[in-house]
Structures are given as structure tokens and as C-alpha cells.
Amino acid sequence: MNKNLIRRTALVAIAGTASLALAACGSNDDTPAAHNSHASSPSASASAPGQHNAADVAFAQGMIPHHRQAVEMADLAPSRAESAEVKKLADEIKKAQDPEIKTLSGWLTAWGEQVPTEGAMDHSAHGMAGMMTAEEMDKLKASSGKAFDTVFLEMMIKHHEGAVAMAKTEKADGSFSDAKTMADAIITSQTAEITTMNNLLGKN
Known part of the structure; x- marks a missing residue:
């Protein structure tokens, strides 16, 4: 029983680590898109007054x-x-x-x-x-x-x-x-x- 508990605990820990890693990857994927949107907006706003x-x-x-x-x-x-x-x-x-x-x-x-x-x-x-x-x-x-x-x-x-x-x-x-x-x-x-x-x- 103890061995089974240890295995289950380990699996839960591994799953948690994986989800954190995926979340981190997701945030990294969003960053370029965010940068791209910020990069395009200044040029658009700068040209508007003219x-x-x-x-x-x-x-x-x-x-x-x-x-x-x-x-x-x-x-x-x-x-x-x-x-x-x-x-x-x-x-x-x-x-x-x-x-x-x-x-x-x-x-x-x-x-x-x-x-x-x-x-x-x-x-x-x-x-x-x-x-x-x-x-x-x-x-x-x-x-x-x-x-x-x-x-x-x-x-x-x-x-x-x-x-x-x-x-x-x-x-x-x-x-x-x-x-x-x-x-x-x-x-x-x-x-x-x-x-x-x-x-x-x-x-x-």
C-alpha cells in the first residue's frame, strides 16, 4: 500500500509539473503575438494625424x-x-x-x-x-x-x-x-x- 501511495504521489507530482511546463510554453507563445500587436500600433497611430x-x-x-x-x-x-x-x-x-x-x-x-x-x-x-x-x-x-x-x-x-x-x-x-x-x-x-x-x- 505504501508503495502504491508513493507511486500515485509521484504521478500527481509529474502531472503537475507537466501542466506548469505547458502553461509556461503557452505564455511564451503569447509573448511574440503581444509584441507584434504593440509593434504595429505605434506606426498606425503615428500616421493618423497626418x-x-x-x-x-x-x-x-x-x-x-x-x-x-x-x-x-x-x-x-x-x-x-x-x-x-x-x-x-x-x-x-x-x-x-x-x-x-x-x-x-x-x-x-x-x-x-x-x-x-x-x-x-x-x-x-x-x-x-x-x-x-x-x-x-x-x-x-x-x-x-x-x-x-x-x-x-x-x-x-x-x-x-x-x-x-x-x-x-x-x-x-x-x-x-x-x-x-x-x-x-x-x-x-x-x-x-x-x-x-x-x-x-x-x-x-
Whole structure:
């Protein structure tokens, strides 16, 4: 009986050792797979920020002259507007859109795409939503006081609506994450400004 007990104990011990060995082998087999998955993920994530498509390029190339015109309109307010609220709004528009123009230009340069030149401002030729014609810009420049406030607000509402539409297209069709983030910010901020401008027009 003692010999049988010893044999059984030995067999149990051997079986336990074998199972440990198999477990160790299994963990060793998993290690290369784990390494392979880690090795592939950094390259994928590293390339993601640089991925862009035609919609991203169109967004940047369209939004630059669009923003430039908004800044041009805002620059008229300090010397022509009567309302302090209109002057403040114009200043906020300029502060928000000037940096975005620089960012958009930087993206296009990095992508090897053409950055719209400062002189390419034939407003009627762009065909973009919300862009003012040369005649409309002349009307704004010729206005002052309360009349300027009204024309500025009406034009800027239209301008903002165009920018929001362009930003929604970028969100739907673009692939560059930073551009989609900017588009989202444009939708949020300019929609809020449209509400503010409509309220200001109601006070006139």
C-alpha cells in the first residue's frame, strides 16, 4: 500500500509539473503575438494625424479667403460702427479667425497644397456660401453709424451661415482630425454669434 501511495504521489507530482511546463510554453507563445500587436500600433497611430483627403484640402482652401473677408469686414467696425456691441463682436470675430487662417495655411503648406494668396479676393468669383460680392463690400464700406451696424450684422449673419455650412461638410467628409475639430469649433462659435447678431438686429 505504501508503495502504491508513493507511486500515485509521484504521478500527481509529474502531472503537475507537466501542466506548469505547458502553461509556461503557452505564455511564451503569447509573448511574440503581444509584441507584434504593440509593434504595429505605434506606426498606425503615428500616421493618423497626418492623414487628410480632398475634403480637408477644400475646407482649408475655402475657409482661408472666407475668414479673410470676415476679418476685412470686422476691421471696418472700429471706425464706422455706432453700437459698442457691434464693435465688440467684430473684435471677437477678428481674434478668433486670424489664428485659424494661420493654422489653415500651415496645414496646406505641410500637405504640399496651394495656400490662397492675399490678393485672390474677388469675392463674387469664389462661389462659396456666404461670401459677399464686391458690391456688397462697397456698400458696407460706404456705411457708417446705425446704418453700418445694420448692414454689418445682416452681412455677417449670411457670412457665418456660409462658414457653418462649410464646416458641416468638413465634419461629414473630411478625415484630418484637427480640421474636423476646427470645423466643430466653427459650428459652435459661429452659430452662437448668429444668435447674438439676430438679437442685436432686433434692438435696432
